[in-house]
Amino acid sequence: MTERLLDVENLTVEFKSGGSTMKAVNGVNLQLNKKETLGIVGESGSGKSVTATALMRLIPSPPGKITNGKIHFNGRDLLAISEKDMRNVRGNDMSMIFQDPITSLNPVLTVGNQIIEVIQAHETISKKDAAAKAVEMLKMVGIPEPEKRLKMYPHEFSGGMRQRVMIAIALACNPKLLIADEPTTALDVTVQAQILDLMKKLQQEHDTAIIMITHDLGVVWELCDKVNVMYAGRTVESTTTRQLYEKPLHPYTWGLLESQITMGTQEQQRLPAIPGSPPDLTMPHSGCHFSSRCPLATDICRSKAPDLVEVQDNHFVACHLQSKEQIVARKEGIFNATAQ
C-alpha cells in the first residue's frame, strides 16, 4: 500500500503570451502511492489541469514550458527521458481521460478502431485479437452489446457512453496511473453516479492509482483518499480527505467548503461566499495569492509568499497563520461578514 508510484517535486509550468509570462503552475509537489486516489481541487485557472497535462508531458510548447521540477514516476524521471520513451509511458503506464468526451474521440473513426489503435500501438498483437480485447474492454466498462457498439461512431453514443469508451481506451493497456481531468463535469448527476461507481470498481479490479481533477468537492468525498487544494498555481493545502473535511486549515479551503451548497444548507441562511475573484497570474505578485480575498490577511501575507509546511502528520498548509491560531481564528462564517 505504501509503495510510492509518483513523486512530483517543485513542478513549475510557464506560458508565454504576448510580452508576459504566466506561471500557471508554481512549485507544486505531489505524492501518490500505488492504488491510491488523489484529488486535485481548485477553481478554473488554478492550474489543476495544467498540472495533469504536465505529468503526461503534453503541455503545448510553445507557448507552454515546464521550467522547473522533477517528475519521478515508477522509478524514472519523466522529464529526463526522450520523447520516444515518453510515448511508451503514455497509454502504457499512465493514461488520461478528459472532461468532454466528444472532443476527445475522433468523429470519423469507429469506436472500435480507436480502441484497437491504442492496443496495437502498445502491444504486438493481431488486429483480430486486438478487436477481441476491445470487446472485452467495452464489456468491462458496462456498454451493452459491445460487438455491435464496436462498429459504431462516437456520435451514436450518449455523453455517458462516450465517457465509458474513453475509460475503456484509457485502461486498455492496464496503466498504473489514470489521470481523470473533470471526467464527470459534462455529465448529468445520474450518469455521474454511474461513472464514479464504475471508476471505483475498476480501480479495485486493476489496482490503478487515480489522480482525480475536479472542482466539485462532492466528487472528492466520493472517490479520493487524499486531496491537494490548488489556488492560483500553488498547492495551498494537502492532506487526507477526512482530515480536510474535519480540520481544514487554509482560509481558502474554508471558503470552498462553506460555499458548497449541500442538502443541509438552510434555505433562509445566506450563503457564505468568498469575495472577489481569483488573481490575474500574468501580473507580478508578491505575497500570498489569496491575500486579496482572505478575511484574515495581514501585512506579511501581502508581502511574502508562504511556503507549504507540514503542520501535522501528512497535513501540509501554505499559510502564514500558525495552525493553532488558525483553528482559534476559525469562527463559523468568517466569509459571511464580508460576503457581497
Add this chain to the structure above:
Amino acid sequence: MQQHNDPILKVSNLKKHFPIKSSIPFKKSTQFVKAVDGVSFDLYKGETLGIVGESGCGKSTVARLINQLISPTEGVVEFKGTDLASLNTKDIRSARKSIQMVFQNPYASLDPRKTIEYLVAEPLVIHGIGDEASRKKRVIELLETVGLSAYHAKRHPHEFSGGQRQRINIARALALNPDIVVCDEPVSALDVSVQAQVINLLKDLQKEFGLTYIFISHDLNVVNYMCDRIAVMYLGKIVEIGTYKEIYENPQHPYTQALLSAIPKENPFDAKERIILSGDVPSPVNPPSGCAFHKRCRFAMEKCATMQPTLDTVTATHQVSCHLFEAIQQEVPTP
C-alpha cells in the same frame, strides 16, 4: 409563497414538437422530437419555481416557450390572465418586458464588441424607455444594484470574470422592471465560490424587487437552496411537482428518488445508499410507450409499459405522475 392568490403565470398542457427534417427535399417530416410534451403548472407572485431534470428533458424549451421565443405546438401560456399566443408581435414584445431571461453561459450572452453601458441600456432602447441621459442614470443604478460600479460602464465584456458577466446579465434582465425572471442554469458555468455570490445576489434582488423566478438547473443542491417549489421533468413531462420540502423529504416518483440519491456525498463520512439508474435517457423522438421512465424504473409493473400515468395529488401542493403511487393509494385508502 402566496398560494391563495391568482397565479401570475399559468401554463397549461404546453407542448413543443420539433420536426426532424426529412432527408428528401420538400417531403413533409413525419418524425418529431417531443421536447416538451404536456407541461402544466402555475406560478405565484414572489415565489421561485425550480425546474430540474437531466439534459434533454425539455427544461430550457419550457423557458423559451414561456417567453414566446418559440411558439408552442399546443397549449397555453397565460400571463396575468392573457394568453400570450393570442397577442400580435407588438404586444408580445411589450409582454416580454415583464418576463426576462438570464442565460447559462455568461461568455456567450454578451456581445464582445459593445460596452457594458450599451449592453445594459439595450433593453431600454428597444422598448423606447427614457432619453439618453435618463438611460445613462438607470444603467449606473442597475450596475450598482448588482454589485458593480459606475466605472465599469465604459468597459467591454472581456474585461470581466464569469461571475461579473453574470451580474451584468442580471442587470440587463432587471432593466425593464420585470415581474418574472426566467433563469436558465444561471450559475452552472461558474466556480463554486463565485456561484455562491451570484445566488446570494439573486436572493437579495428577489426580496428587494418582489421578483418571481423560474429557476432552471440540473444541480439539485442549488435548486433545493433557491426554490420554494420544484418541478421534476423527465422526457418532456413533469413527473413530480411539490414544495422543496415535499420533493426532498418525501419524493414519490422513483425517478425523483434516483435523482436525489445521485447527488454526491456531503462529506467523506457520509455512507449514502445509492440508486444507480441503468442506461440513458431514451430518445424523445421515440419515447417508450406508457410511462416514459418504465424502462429504467426499479418498480416497473406491467401496467407501466402500456398506460401513461397522470398527475395524482399527494397533498394540496404535491403531485406525482406514477402508477405505483396510484396502486398504493388504492391499497391504503386515505382517511
